[in-house]
Amino acid sequence: MTEFFKTQTDYIFFFYGLAFMVMAGACLAMREEERRALPWRLLSLFGIIHGLNEWMDLLARNFIKNEIFTLLASVFLLISFLILVGFARAAYRRVLGKGPGRWIFLPLLLISLIGGLLFGWKGFGVFTRYGLGLVGGLWSSYVFFRAAQVQDRRRGFWLKSVGIGMGLYALAAGLVVPGIAIFPASFLNTENFLKWTGFPVQLLRGILAVWVTVAVTVYSHLSLWQTTEFESLVRRSRYIFWGAVFCVGILLGSGWFWTELLGRRAQEDIKHEAGDRLLTLSSQLLNRIRDWEKSVMIMAGSNWLYPALTSKKEVDLERANLVLDRYQQNLKASVCYLMDESGRTVASSNRRSPTSFVGNSYAFRPYFLNASRGVLSPYFALGVTSGERGVYLGYPVRNPRGRIVGVAVIKGTLDNFELELRRRPFAFFIDPHGIIFLSGQPAMLMHSLWPVTSEVQRNLIESRQFGGRPFPAVLDKKFKQGDLISFQGIEYMISFIPVGGEGWAVAIWTPIAQIWNYRLFGILLTLTLCVLIIGAFVGGQRWLEASYKISLSESRFREIFENSPEAIFIQDSKTKQILSTNPMMTEWLGYAAEELIQMKPDDFQDPEQQEGLERKFRKKDGTWVDGLITERRFPFQGQEAILTIARDISERKQFEKVLEQISFLDGLTGIANRRRFDEVLNQEWRRCLRERTSLSLIMADIDHFKIFNDTYGHQVGDDCLKEVARTLKETLNRPGDTAARYGGEEFAIILPDTEPQGARRVAEALRTRVEGQKIPHKNSPVAKWVTISLGLATITPTPDQTSDQLVKASDRALYQAKADGRNRVVIS
Structure with a gap:
């Protein structure tokens, strides 16, 4: 029974939480005359928060294995028990007319904090149950008994039943806690309770909550039932x-x-x-191993192998090496080699490698010993010389009289099979002792899935089959087919299938989230x-x-x-036919109510503006007005309808349009201001990035404008700025080109889809036109007229660039133009 309940924690926590939610509902549904006696709303709030806490525990155990979520559940537990203590305190003061103030919360909270400091978050939860849950539950139980004394017999009986239920719950929730290393939690805890009774304490708490719910509901309705x-x-x-x-x-x-x-x-x-x-x-x-078995049998029967073992002449050894090379290449094996009767390697396909097997003796290897007796069996191991994993298949080489004179060996590579395992992260190829030979998790290689005895570990190390290191255990005990395990906070089902007859197996761990789902x-x-x-x-x-x-x-x-002072109409949600309108609607659009009822909103709304809250409405006389709509679905005359409220915002839209124009223009020159420049530049940059076209930027500065101001005064200076701005704007021919005042006497011209040659022609035209205006500038070191210097840059935007780079490039060109004598165009 204990094992059964361990698999039912999700449903038990669901029942536990539901019981408190229903208890909260019963307290909220308390009849008005009963609410005055006790603060039932506080008890209902406790039920809601505590029920949510239990459902959070359910999710934290099986679905949301997140430390933050677990901490949040602990906070909910603390809040719920604080509310329970608050209920007990308020009820005590209401029943007895006196009681402790809010200071009572401080020592109880201090108990929780001490538990958290000493034992972490788990200790925080345990001490919260001791300090708040136990105290709040027993205090509430006492209050219910005192309140029952002023009730009639039957009503008092049910109120006492509530008190008994709360008292038992206080003991179950406040004394039976998760185990930590301090008495009594180390002895009286949820794990031992389940072991002693075969019954989870969470289920008991849920049953007690049902008890309290039934008693509260009967108590509430008893006045009606009597x-x-x-x-x-x-x-x-x-x-x-x-x-x-x-x-x-x-x-x-x-x-x-x-x-x-x-x-x-x-x-x-x-x-x-x-x-x-x-x-x-x-x-x-198995298919791969069978292929290798067939190949080694055929290879061992080659007429070029046994002479190398009997005569050991150079020419015979060379022929044997050719056979081994051919089989190694065709089979894509790790290595093929030939061993004499003593187990010493006489020929090998890796003879030219630094880890050549030639001359080494592998007589101790099981694949040689078995082949010497005429038995072919695969042997999975790490190479003694190479240190590489593989499967060894040895087969006897016989002379013409049938006598075994050596062993031919193929060491097959298992890389492709390991790739298949890596597609399933927790898939393993293990030996009879659980040693992980191949795995989808490289970090687990040469570990053991379960603990092995020291004797087995010593024998394996001495055999050198898996190297000379110990084999750390991944799990704490050996598993059986279909067992459920928990690894790194995730639960898995273990499945395995034997491969061959020597105890090797393929095992996989399958997440069991589907079961919980x-x-x-x-x-x-x-x-x-x-x-x-x-x-x-x-x-x-x-x-x-x-x-x-x-x-x-x-x-x-x-x-x-x-x-209503707003225009309102109701339309059918499916057919969009107008069902009703108010007088303001007919006054606003000029249609009679009978005309509107025969129409649909599309008949008087702009079809091109059907998204958002702002719409255009056509009046009966053909003029358009702007409206801001609000829509709600609601039942009307037995069918679903849409209620639309429309507010006339025509004046506001006109005002916004004027404000928008003002906000984008420079107050002095009347051309685009810096804000508009930044907006247009970013828009054109994104467009050119999408279309992969060039974007040119010209930065222009009036030459020696400070001297101009000092000579003619700021008023004439402002007139000069206006004239230059007008000239720049009029010189630009394309609608997409933008001239803006960048700041002071500096201007910027944006030229989308313009290559450097075209941009230079525009810049020269701007320079010439400004000089051609012949605005006097008698103290200018450059000319007797107002002139400008221009810096030009062109970029085809890429994702790793920004528009700031274009501005800086053109600014550098402008600086160079000034350095070179002004009244000129310089390209960056």
């Missing part, structure tokens, strides 16, 4: 309540059954899927049906009140609709 009037109503109310309790109980039991059924179905699916993968992997490996579906389905049943129970009592509110709401709506 009345002698409206007997049929009283009888119906009782039937609905106990019927709902029965149905929810049956539903929770059924939900547990089908949640378990779904989980088992998912587990079977995972087993079948894992089995298919294992069959595929093992077949690939299936079970979560069952839980959510159960929750949905419970909500429906509870909703039906609550809805039956609220129906008359809702009907009255709907009638009152419709009356108020019609009054607002008719007298």
Whole structure:
């Protein structure tokens, strides 16, 4: 039974949380006259927060394995128990007329903080249960007993039942805590409780919450049920309540059954899927080994091998090496070699390699010993000389009389098979002792999946099959087929299939998130049906009140609709036919109400402006007005309709247009200002980046403008700026070109889709036209007229560039133009 409950933690936490949510609902639904006696809303808030905390624990255990989420659940636990203490304090003061102030929270919170400082977040949760959960629950239980003393016998009985339930819950939640290294948590904890009773304490807490919920609901309705009037109503109310309790109980039991059924179905699916993968992997490996077995048998039968073993002449050894080379190349094997009767290598395909096998003895290797007896068996190991993994297949070489005179060996590479394993991160090829020979996780190579004894480890190291290092264990115990394990916070199902007859196997770990997802579906389905049943129970009592509110709401709506200063119309949500309009709508557009009812919004709205909240409306006389609309779907005359409120914003739009024009123009010169320049430059940069076209920028500066101002005064200087700006603007021929005042006496000209040659012609034209205006500048060192210097840069934008680079390039060119004598164009 204990093992069964360990697999049901998700449903138990769901039930636990649901029980507190329903308890919160029962407290919120408390009759008005009962709410005055005790602060039931605080108790309902405790139920909501505590229920959410249990559901968060459910998610943290099986779905959201995130430390931050776990910490958030601990915070919810703290808040819920703070609210429980707050309920007990407020209820105590209300029942007894006196009690401690808010200072009571400080020592209780201090207990939680001490636990957190000593034992981390787990200790924080444990000490929160000791300091707040236990105290708040027992205090609340005492208050319920004191409050029951002023009630009549039957009502007092149910209020005492609430107190008993809260007291037992305080003991279950405040004393039976997660285990930490301090008494009593090291002894009386959730793990030992399950071990002693075979029953999880979370399930007990949920049952106690149901107890409290039933007692609170009966207490709340008892005044109605005890009345002698409206007997049929009283009888119906009782039937609905106990019927709902029965149905929810049956539903929770059924939900547990089908949640378990779904989980088992998912587990079977995972087993079948894992089995298919294992069959595929093992077949690939076995087929490869069989190919090598056939090849080594054929290679061993070559007439060029046994002479090399008997005569050992140079010419015979060379022929043997040719055979080995050919097989190594054709099979793409790691190495092919030939061993004499003593196990010494006499010929090898890697004879020219620094790790040549020639001259080395491998008589101790099982593949040589077996082949010497005429047995062919694959041997998986690390190379003694090369240190590389591979599978060794040895076959006896016989002379013409049939006597074994040596062994031919193929060392096959397993790289392709390991690539297949890496497609499944937790797939392994393991030896009989669990040593990981191949893996989708390179860091796990030459580890053991389960602990091996010191004797086995010593023997393996001495055999040099897997190298000379120890084999750290990945898991803490040996597994069986279908076992569930937890690794790095994720749960997996273990599946394996034997490969060959010597205990080697292919194993894979399959995440079992699918099981929890299936079970979560069952839980959510159960929750949905419970909500429906509870909703039906609550809805039956609220129906008359809702009907009255709907009638009152419709009356108020019609009054607002008719007298609203905004234009309002109602349209069918499917056909878009207008169903009703208010007087302001007819006054605004000039249509009669009868005309509007025969129309659709598209008949008087701009078809090109159908998105957003701002629309254009056409009046009956053909003029257009701007409107800001708000839409809501709502039921109207038995069908779904859309309520549209339209506010006339024509004056605002005209004002915005004027403001926009003003904000983009330089106040003195009337051309684009710096803000407009930045906006246009960025727009053109993005467009040229998309279209891969050139963008040119000209920076122009009036030569010796300070001297001009000093000579003629600032007023004439302003006139000069205006004249230069007008000349620049008039010289530009294309609509897409932009002239802007960059700052002071500096101007900028943006030329989209313009190559350097074209931009230079424009710059020269600008320079010539300004000089041609013959604006006097008698003290200018450059000329007797106003002149300008221009810097030009052209860039074809790329993703790794910005428009600032274009500005800096043209600015450098302008600086050079000034340095070269001014009244000229310089290209960057």
